[in-house]
Amino acid sequence: MIRFEGVTKRFPGAERPAVEALDLTVAEGTTCALIGPSGCGKSTTLRMINRLAEPDEGRIRIDGRDIADGDPVTLRRGIGYVLQGVGLFPHRSVAQNVATVPTLLGWPRARIAARVDAMLALVGLDPGRFRDRRPDALSGGQRQRVGVARALAADPAILLMDEPFGAVDPVARTRLQAEIGAILKRLRKTVILVTHDIGEALHMGDQVALMRDGRLVQSASPDRLLVAPADAFTADFLGEGRSLRRLARLRAGDFAQADAVEGMAPTISDEASLQEALDRMLATGTNRLALGDRSLTLDAVRNAARAVSEREADRTPP
Numbered sequence: 001m002i003r004f005e006g007v008t009k010r011f012p013g014a015e016r017p018a019v020e021a022l023d024l025t026v027a028e029g030t031t032c033a034l035i036g037p038s039g040c041g042k043s044t045t046l047r048m049i050n051r052l053a054e055p056d057e058g059r060i061r062i063d064g065r066d067i068a069d070g071d072p073v074t075l076r077r078g079i080g081y082v083l084q085g086v087g088l089f090p091h092r093s094v095a096q097n098v099a100t101v102p103t104l105l106g107w108p109r110a111r112i113a114a115r116v117d118a119m120l121a122l123v124g125l126d127p128g129r130f131r132d133r134r135p136d137a138l139s140g141g142q143r144q145r146v147g148v149a150r151a152l153a154a155d156p157a158i159l160l161m162d163e164p165f166g167a168v169d170p171v172a173r174t175r176l177q178a179e180i181g182a183i184l185k186r187l188r189k190t191v192i193l194v195t196h197d198i199g200e201a202l203h204m205g206d207q208v209a210l211m212r213d214g215r216l217v218q219s220a221s222p223d224r225l226l227v228a229p230a231d232a233f234t235a236d237f238l239g240e241g242r243s244l245r246r247l248a249r250l251r252a253g254d255f256a257q258a259d260a261v262e263g264m265a266p267t268i269s270d271e272a273s274l275q276e277a278l279d280r281m282l283a284t285g286t287n288r289l290a291l292g293d294r295s296l297t298l299d300a301v302r303n304a305a306r307a308v309s310e311r312e313a314d315r316t317p318p
């Protein structure tokens, strides 16, 4: 568990603190996505966890221990770090890059070699094909995968990711979010992710922490953030498509009713999202889809979307 307790960071000459009185807890094995406008303090928050920046006030605890008490180099070896554009060493092979921390830790060669191959396979790169390549012989998405493999090589409990998929095209980005997100979940890593992409934050975060001018505005689950944004700033930040974003997170199977559709009807799986269900209804011109012997109606989808707009109405002053 990572816990910020009243953490303030000031840079010399700045008008206001980069991070101010931050209280935030990230539970073990969960992902916290930090979002907010440029300059709001996301990266500074992240960099204080591996002591690339030191707080002026407050403390940061990892599993109860104040990180200021130990040695920063030892701390960093236990924390994986993935940056935008990755920062792979250009003159070293993929294998040497992935082996960076295990080598520093003095692992035996055979153990390092086995670990490199296992990590490459984990992130979807065939070790035989990629092990000996240089970073400039990889696509942007492949480089990001190597960056994640390198960060995970020494099996750190914590992973810090700063705009990890910022440099890749939208299609590769969506795939990376899904694949890497699933891997991190399976490995039960505690992850702090800085992103500008609200879709990425909602997709990968168990918790989304929205910052503004160095302060935490709201920290909540993606669903709660969409249904009950704390204020107009949060609602604006989440943007116009909040209802659709929420539908994308809800499972069709959870909204189906017990009656079977009579005759032929378009089908959809229980695992599809309500947004996919809505797309299918629009594409096929029906208001009812079959899910095995149950059905999903347009009204059910509409009601799910309405939860967002009703909350919106609650907040509107009379």
Ligand SMILES: Nc1ncnc2c1ncn2[C@@H]1O[C@H](COP(=O)(O)OP(=O)(O)OP(=O)(O)O)[C@@H](O)[C@H]1O
Residues within 6 Å of the ligand: 011, 012, 014, 018, 036, 037, 038, 039, 040, 041, 042, 043, 044, 045
């Ligand atoms: N090393 C530094 N020296 C002085 N000021 C800094 C330093 N690092 C960050 N700042 C300032 O602190 C504030 C917060 O910066 P930070 O990089 O944490 O924001 P951010 O939310 O990550 O921004 P972005 O989304 O643009 O990356 C900014 O005003 C920035 O100019």
